[in-house]
Amino acid sequence: MADGARLAPVEIAGIGHPGGRLMNQPAAQGVERAVRVRLNNALLPQADAAGGWLVFAVPHRALARGENLLGIGALGRELRVEKVEVRVCCTEVL
Numbered sequence: 001m002a003d004g005a006r007l008a009p010v011e012i013a014g015i016g017h018p019g020g021r022l023m024n025q026p027a028a029q030g031v032e033r034a035v036r037v038r039l040n041n042a043l044l045p046q047a048d049a050a051g052g053w054l055v056f057a058v059p060h061r062a063l064a065r066g067e068n069l070l071g072i073g074a075l076g077r078e079l080r081v082e083k084v085e086v087r088v089c090c091t092e093v094l
């Protein structure tokens with residue numbers, strides 16, 4: 001696949017690799033329309049491709065206290081997950 005048909009490459013590790021960083025194998029453009037993510041069995045809205053990442057908006061009520069179950073799949077294509085990051089920003093206690 002041509003480079004122009006892929007998302008931007010992303011650094012997925014910064015130490016312990018040749019040259020000091022490890023880059024991902026960028027996904028094909030448009031992959032955000034095929035990837036489906038469930039959080040605690042609730043389907044999340046479609047992702048946005050931003051800076052080489054697929055970014056999912058997570059409604060705060062989808063998160064549970066303690067452990068949370070994450071499911072990742074794709075419609076009609078093979079999927080390889082290289083890295084999952086979850087950032088939770090809490091500005092108030094509900």
